[in-house]
Every structure is written in C-alpha cells, then in structure tokens.
Amino acid sequence: MSQPSGPLKGLRVLDLTRVLAGPTCTQMLGDLGAEIIKIEKPDSGDDTRGFAPPFWPETKESAYFLGVNRNKQSVTVDIAKPEGQALIHKLLEHCDILAENFKVGALAKYGLGYEQLKAKYPRLIYCSITGFGQTGPYAPRPGYDALIQAMGGIMSLTGEPGGSPQKAGVPVADLFAGLYGCIGILAAVNHRHATGEGQHIDIGMLDTHVAWLANQGMNYLATGENPPRLGNQHPNISPYQEFPTKDGYLILAVGNDPTFERFCKNFGCEHLLADERFATNPKRVANRDLVTQTLTPVMKSKTTSEWVEALEALKIGCGPINTLKDVFADPHVKARDMVVKMQHASGKEIEVIANPVKLSATPPDYRSAPPVLGEHSESVLGGLLGMSAAEIAALREKGIV
Structure with a gap:
C-alpha cells in the first residue's frame, strides 16, 4: 500500500463503521489522504462482504463492499473480547479520529463509548452515525435507509400523482448521512487545529434526511400544506x-x-x-x-x-434519461474520469466509481483497492503497534484477530 497523499495526509482514522453510511464517510476521508484502519469482525467482516450477488468477476468480493472501502487497511479485531478492546485502545493512541455507526450505547458496553474515551484521549474526534442520533425518543431504534426515507418525508414526495409512495433507487439516506459525517469531521479537525480539543460528532440519519428536504421542506414551512407527489415534474418550475x-x-x-x-x-x-x-x-x-x-x-x-x-x-x-450502461459509456463521464481501475489483492483488476471532488493541487488519491478481510492485520499490528509475529499469531489462535 503506497503512502497517503492529499490534504488530509497525516490524519489517521480508526474506522469502526460498516455497511454504507459510515464507510461512505471514511472512504471520502481516505480518498483525501487520511490513513484509514478499518476494524472488522474476524471470519465475517463488514456485513456488506456478503451483500451479493453480484460479486466482482472471478473474486469473492461483493460489488457492494468494493464501492465504499478503497484506501482502507482491513484489520480483524473482536471488540467483544477484553483483549480485542485492549488492541483498540492501543490503536487509539496513534489515531486522530474514531468513526463508528453502531446503535446508540453499543460501543459503551465494550468501554469504547465517547464519554469513556474522551478523558484519556482529549484530542480524539469521535464521529457517531446512527439512524436517529444520540438523543430523542427514537435514539435506541436501529436505522435503515428505506425506513429513514419513509420517516423523513422523501417517499411522500416521490412517485406518480395518485400512485404509491416510492423510495429513491439508491440508498440516499445512508449516503447523505455519510457525507454530512465527513463534513462534521473536517470541521472538528479545523477546531482541533485551533484549540487542541477533540469532540463528539452526532450524526442522525433522520436529521440529515430532514436537512436535505430543501425546497420541498421550505414549501411546506411556507404554506403548512403537504406537497403532492408530482412524478417527474418540478414543484416550483414548469415545464x-x-x-x-x-x-x-x-x-x-x-x-x-x-x-x-x-x-x-x-x-x-x-x-x-x-x-x-x-x-x-x-x-x-x-x-x-x-x-x-x-x-x-x-x-x-x-x-x-x-x-x-x-x-x-x-x-x-x-x-x-440514461440507463447505467448509457451513463458509464457517456463521453462526458469518461472525460471526467469517473471510473478508476485498481489492482485488487485477488490479482484481478477492478473498477470503482471515482471520487467526484476535483482538487487542483491535492486531487483524490487512489492508492489501494478495497481490502480483503484482514489483509493488513499483520502490517498494522506489527508496524504501528510493534507487535511480534508470535504475539499476533497467539491472538489469531484465540480468535481475537
């Protein structure tokens, strides 16, 4: 894995996220130069490794996982075991940011909640992405993209007039939450540069969903009337x-x-x-x-x-109105280099959708393909923490890594 470059070079993120919202956030940070250490459960890893078919041809990697996990080092750690928790603490001594999307209170059971860590790591920036945030009556509930689209109002606006409500064709609630999480982390990094203080970032998917109701949300606030479903028509412009x-x-x-x-x-x-x-x-x-x-x-x-x-x-x-085949064949999309080829650990070349942020001086960095499970356990534990091969092997024998 080549050394990071980009505007976030020098930042190290301990990534306890999985599925989509959290990995979207940390991949963006990784593309911009942060070092991402992705912690995965031994044997199974991130849930999305099993979200298939489709797999990438001639590999055991799901297309879903490959989409949001480039520029990350995969380290397997069982955080439910005390020895695994101890490893997380050792890693935190070398990290600037912890990102997680467990249910509210879940990490506290393992001594890894923000309130438990902030005194020991006062510079730590800790980003939590959950369905409903850390407070409020819904905080304990699990969050899923479709139910957030339903509860956040977007489904009531989407679909044909007189037809049934429809969700968007991609998981926009997850994606927006991840991007808002990234924005929050960048703001917290700037604050820490000025003060030396870390802080907790509380991202609720329902909050972010309400925030991007945009003109339709404002139309409601201005009139008190629920906007109708208009199919593909615009609520404020015609034709x-x-x-x-x-x-x-x-x-x-x-x-x-x-x-x-x-x-x-x-x-x-x-x-x-x-x-x-x-x-x-x-x-x-x-x-x-x-x-x-x-x-x-x-x-x-x-x-x-x-x-x-x-x-x-x-x-x-x-x-x-393009199909995806049309999109990826479009000459403008090609000219903007929106598909990147990367060499995967399987030996196969894979294609991933590029980062859309075009920076003239520090462009996104595609230094490593999405990792296979535990691909970097030895290099991170040995290189960063100084553990010997025998110590790592003993942890592996116990199922800790």
Whole structure:
C-alpha cells in the first residue's frame, strides 16, 4: 500500500463503521489522504462482504463492499473480547479520529463509548452515525435507509400523482448521512487545529434526511400544506419534467420565462406566449397539467437525439434519461474520469466509481483497492503497534484477530 497523499495526509482514522453510511464517510476521508484502519469482525467482516450477488468477476468480493472501502487497511479485531478492546485502545493512541455507526450505547458496553474515551484521549474526534442520533425518543431504534426515507418525508414526495409512495433507487439516506459525517469531521479537525480539543460528532440519519428536504421542506414551512407527489415534474418550475419523444423520453428543464419564450419561438409554439395561462412561470405552475398536455405532442415530433441537438443549440436545458450502461459509456463521464481501475489483492483488476471532488493541487488519491478481510492485520499490528509475529499469531489462535 503506497503512502497517503492529499490534504488530509497525516490524519489517521480508526474506522469502526460498516455497511454504507459510515464507510461512505471514511472512504471520502481516505480518498483525501487520511490513513484509514478499518476494524472488522474476524471470519465475517463488514456485513456488506456478503451483500451479493453480484460479486466482482472471478473474486469473492461483493460489488457492494468494493464501492465504499478503497484506501482502507482491513484489520480483524473482536471488540467483544477484553483483549480485542485492549488492541483498540492501543490503536487509539496513534489515531486522530474514531468513526463508528453502531446503535446508540453499543460501543459503551465494550468501554469504547465517547464519554469513556474522551478523558484519556482529549484530542480524539469521535464521529457517531446512527439512524436517529444520540438523543430523542427514537435514539435506541436501529436505522435503515428505506425506513429513514419513509420517516423523513422523501417517499411522500416521490412517485406518480395518485400512485404509491416510492423510495429513491439508491440508498440516499445512508449516503447523505455519510457525507454530512465527513463534513462534521473536517470541521472538528479545523477546531482541533485551533484549540487542541477533540469532540463528539452526532450524526442522525433522520436529521440529515430532514436537512436535505430543501425546497420541498421550505414549501411546506411556507404554506403548512403537504406537497403532492408530482412524478417527474418540478414543484416550483414548469415545464421541468420528462416528455415522451418519437423514440423514447427526454428531460426538458425550462428554468425561466426567457427560456420558455425561446422554446416557443423556435418550435412552433409562439401562440402560447399570448395565452395568459402560459405567460409566466407561476402561471405555468398553476396550469401544469395544461402545459404538459400542450407540449407533449410537440415533444413527440422529434427523436431524443434530435431534441438534444436542437435544444442545446438554443441553450435550453435538456437531457436523455440514461440507463447505467448509457451513463458509464457517456463521453462526458469518461472525460471526467469517473471510473478508476485498481489492482485488487485477488490479482484481478477492478473498477470503482471515482471520487467526484476535483482538487487542483491535492486531487483524490487512489492508492489501494478495497481490502480483503484482514489483509493488513499483520502490517498494522506489527508496524504501528510493534507487535511480534508470535504475539499476533497467539491472538489469531484465540480468535481475537
């Protein structure tokens, strides 16, 4: 494993996270140069190692695990045993940050809760990511992406009018919680630079979910009315939605009145500009069904590619509705290097989705592929803690590592 580089070089994270929210957070830190020591349960490891199929071809690694665990060193430790807890304490003497996503109070049973550690490690930044945060009536509950999407309101907004509520196609509640956790850690690092003090970061998935209700949340606060499900239409702009074309579908995004005027004048709809119901965006939002009915035959007159070429020439927002095959074949996605090839310990080359943060001086660092279980136990325990091969072998014999 090559040495870290990047803006977070020199920071070391003890990673007690698993599944998605926590690993998303720590992978971002690792991509930016932090050293990540991922603690996994002996024999089984992170739950997502078993979230398969699919496995990466000709390996025993799940695609799910590979997606959020690059730039990490896997060390197996059974934290339920006193000797395992002692190892965690020895590692903490060399770490700046502890990240975890156990249920509230679970780590305290092993003497590894924040209140138990802060006196001994006053500079420690301790980030907890849970379903509902450390306080409040729901704090003891486990958190899962789908139920957070349900309880956080996004499902009530997603789906066709009159249809059933729908969750997003990817686990957005987990992902946002992980990214907010990363932001909190970076803020705490800056605070520690100024004061020398660590602190506890309390990330609740429901909190982060409520935080990104964005314009829809504000629409409710402004009116006291629950926003309806609008399918692919925008609650505040029209037309801003999908339309059928001659050979598929297209997203048309008309963001303001001058753009709508430009659309109408170029595609045989100039008469609409004299119709009060189409005159302004608020009018079009109030008459969104009429807008859809009126423009649908127009949009069906061309193929998707014809529309994209014509609309882009007029600087009118549009885009095809891509499958994932289309996404990864897209020339812009390729030009932005959004897929990275890495050499895995299995001997196979794997592909992972790249970090989207483009830094001119300190770009993300792809120094090591997601590890196989326990791949770095000897190198970390021996190199960082100075343990002998015999000592590590004895711990392995007991099932501690």
